[in-house]
Amino acid sequence: MSGPTDQIELRDWLAATAQGDAGAFERLYRATSPKLFGVCLGVLPSRSDAEEVLQEVFTTVWRKAAQYDAALASPLTWLAMLARNRAIDRLRTSARERAGAAPIDLAEDLHDPAPSTLAGAEASDESRRLETCMRQLEPQRRTLIRTAFFEGATYDELARRSGSPLGSVKSWIRRGLAQLKACLER
Amino acid sequence: MNTRADIAGEPPEGALTAAEYVLGVLDADAHQRASARAQRDPAFDADARAWEQRLAPWLDEISPVPVPFALWRRIEVAIGIAPPGENEQPNAASSWWQSLQLWRWLSVAGFAAAAGFAALFFTARISMPPQPPHEMVATMAQDDGKPLFTATIDGNSGKLVVMPLGVKIPADRVVELWLIPPGDKPHSLGLIDAQQAWPVLVPSALRSALAAKALVAVSVEPPGGAPHGQPTGPIIAKGEIALL
Numbered sequence: 001m002s003g004p005t006d007q008i009e010l011r012d013w014l015a016a017t018a019q020g021d022a023g024a025f026e027r028l029y030r031a032t033s034p035k036l037f038g039v040c041l042g043v044l045p046s047r048s049d050a051e052e053v054l055q056e057v058f059t060t061v062w063r064k065a066a067q068y069d070a071a072l073a074s075p076l077t078w079l080a081m082l083a084r085n086r087a088i089d090r091l092r093t094s095a096r097e098r099a100g101a102a103p104i105d106l107a108e109d110l111h112d113p114a115p116s117t118l119a120g121a122e123a124s125d126e127s128r129r130l131e132t133c134m135r136q137l138e139p140q141r142r143t144l145i146r147t148a149f150f151e152g153a154t155y156d157e158l159a160r161r162s163g164s165p166l167g168s169v170k171s172w173i174r175r176g177l178a179q180l181k182a183c184l185e186r
Numbered sequence: 187m188n189t190r191a192d193i194a195g196e197p198p199e200g201a202l203t204a205a206e207y208v209l210g211v212l213d214a215d216a217h218q219r220a221s222a223r224a225q226r227d228p229a230f231d232a233d234a235r236a237w238e239q240r241l242a243p244w245l246d247e248i249s250p251v252p253v254p255f256a257l258w259r260r261i262e263v264a265i266g267i268a269p270p271g272e273n274e275q276p277n278a279a280s281s282w283w284q285s286l287q288l289w290r291w292l293s294v295a296g297f298a299a300a301a302g303f304a305a306l307f308f309t310a311r312i313s314m315p316p317q318p319p320h321e322m323v324a325t326m327a328q329d330d331g332k333p334l335f336t337a338t339i340d341g342n343s344g345k346l347v348v349m350p351l352g353v354k355i356p357a358d359r360v361v362e363l364w365l366i367p368p369g370d371k372p373h374s375l376g377l378i379d380a381q382q383a384w385p386v387l388v389p390s391a392l393r394s395a396l397a398a399k400a401l402v403a404v405s406v407e408p409p410g411g412a413p414h415g416q417p418t419g420p421i422i423a424k425g426e427i428a429l430l
Contacts, residue, residue, distance in 0.1 A: 022267040029258060034250035041251055041410045043210075047360070047377075051254065055261055062265045072235050077242045084210070084245075089221070092214035127243030145209065149244055152210040177205040184240055 010075035018065035025065075029058055032076060036083040043087035043152040046094075053090050057083045088152040104147055104162040106140040133183035141176030144169060204233035208241065251410055252376025255345070255387040321430045324402045326423035334423035335378075337402055344388040344396060348378050355380045355406060359419070362411045364403045366424075367395040372403065377411050400427050 010031060016024030036057060040050035061079065068078050134142055144158055155173070159166040206212050207220035224231045320341030327333045334353045339346040348363060355361055361380045364372035365388070373392055378384040388396055403424035405417035412418045 025267070026258070029261070033253045033257070035245075035248070037253045038248045038251040038410070039245070042248055045409075047409065051257055054253065055257060055264065058261050059264050062261075062267075073239060073242070077238065077245065080245045080248075081208075081238045081242070085221075088210045088217065092217050124243065126239075127246060130240065130243045146244075148209045148211045149241060150248075154213050155211045156213060158211065173209070173211060174202055174206070177202060177209065181205070181240070 007074050007076065011070055014061075014065050014068050014075050017062065018068070025062055028061070032079050033058070035076065036079060039080050039083045040087045042150055043084065043091055049090055049094060050087070053086050054083065057086050060086075084152070091152055092154075102161070104143060104158065106143055106162050106164065129184060133180055136183055137176050137179055138172075141172045141179075144173050145176050145180070148173065204230055205237045208234050208237035249413060252374060254376070255385045322396075322398065322427050323430055324425045324427045326402060326404055326425040328423055333425075335404055337425075337427075339396060339427065341393075341396055344390065344393045346375075346386050346388065346396075347383055348386060349383045350380050353380050353422070358409065359406050360409055360411060361404050361422075362407045362417065364401075364405060364417060364421075365392060365395055366401040366403060367397075368399050370395070372417055374412065374415060375402075377407075378404070396427070398427050398429050401425065402427060 013024040013028040044050045159169040322339040324337045325333045326335040337348045363375040363378045366372045405421045406419035
């Protein structure tokens with residue numbers, strides 16, 4: 001994942017945070033918290049839950065910044081995935097029903113990547129590759145996988161919202177993921 | 187359960203569980219189990235990390251959302267890096283925010299009291315200013331003139347406090363604050379609370395626009411705020427910034 005903020009700067013701040021540098025931690029927070037808040041709000045229907053999760057994410061970062069491994073992910077990817085994971089944890093444990101969740105229409109191909117995703121020099125190779133491979137999936141698999149990623153929806157929720165049998169939804173997604181992996185590794 | 191016959195012929199269970207875990211489709215129990223497994227099974231953890239990398243480009247599509255200013259204070263307190271009196275201007279900075287309790291109390295007392303208090307508050311601060319005071323106010327009113335919010339603004343620090351004066355917002359909507367310099371387009375100052383006084387820190391790039399004659403406005407937006415950086419819902423109240 002690329003971003004406007006300098007990844008090298010973020011990496012330095014993470015490293016300094018691991019040494020207990022509160023100033024670096026605050027700069028890291030200022031630079032990344034709006035993005036991470038966007039990630040949390042995408043998954044969690046409740047704004048106050050999203051705020052609590054964001055707070056929890058940054059307290060975790062403060063304590064566990066040393067666990068960041070630059071060989072495995074960019075700083076922003078690591079942080080955003082951590083936030084996404086915590087938001088999904090929260091979504092699963094809170095009994096709150098997702099209120100405004102729209103039905104999913106599998107007959108219609110909802111996959112319409114933002115123009116910036118495919119065109120333009122700023123689109124990274126990774127993002128172009130992911131989109132190319134996603135385009136090779138059947139539309140229903142594509143739609144389900146994207147919805148799952150952006151909303152953190154479970155198999156059950158996807159089945160309910162798409163009006164499809166649970167077994168089929170599981171099967172479509174699993175096959176889609178296997179296809180995606182094979183394509184990305186080519 | 188994943189043991190049904192209808193998924194026979196699909197790829198090995200372990201690799202897919204990591205993918206399903208990262209994608210976020212597992213139910214509470216399975217998600218918990220996968221999370222615990224990632225802690226103790228390095229191969230599974232590596233698999234999950236690899237999936238995170240594969241899907242990471244999608245994170246670019248998620249728009250940043252302004253974070254309430256108060257959240258940083260909560261984090262500082264939670265991790266114990268905010269011992270009072272450690273920063274270089276602790277008194278000026280924290281007394282402003284500690285007075286939020288008063289601001290909250292005031293939201294009941296209404297606009298007249300608020301204006302009076304704002305005047306007192308700023309007068310009191312003038313006695314020990316680190317810089318020449320640069321305090322401003324704005325009353326944001328409906329088209330019919332009824333005030334819905336007031337804002338008190340510290341131009342030096344770029345902090346402002348917005349106070350709702352009894353405004354009703356649909357439960358599935360949020361309110362977003364905008365700064366509109368003369369002749370310019372609206373710039374988001376983030377989401378605010380329609381029920382209680384709300385502190386906002388204006389980004390440094392916008393500080394210079396925080397001046398008399400600029401407008402502040404409030405719009406009603408979908409959850410998460412205006413998606414493309416410009417108001418999408420109705421502007422319910424606006425008002426001009428004035429020097430105090």
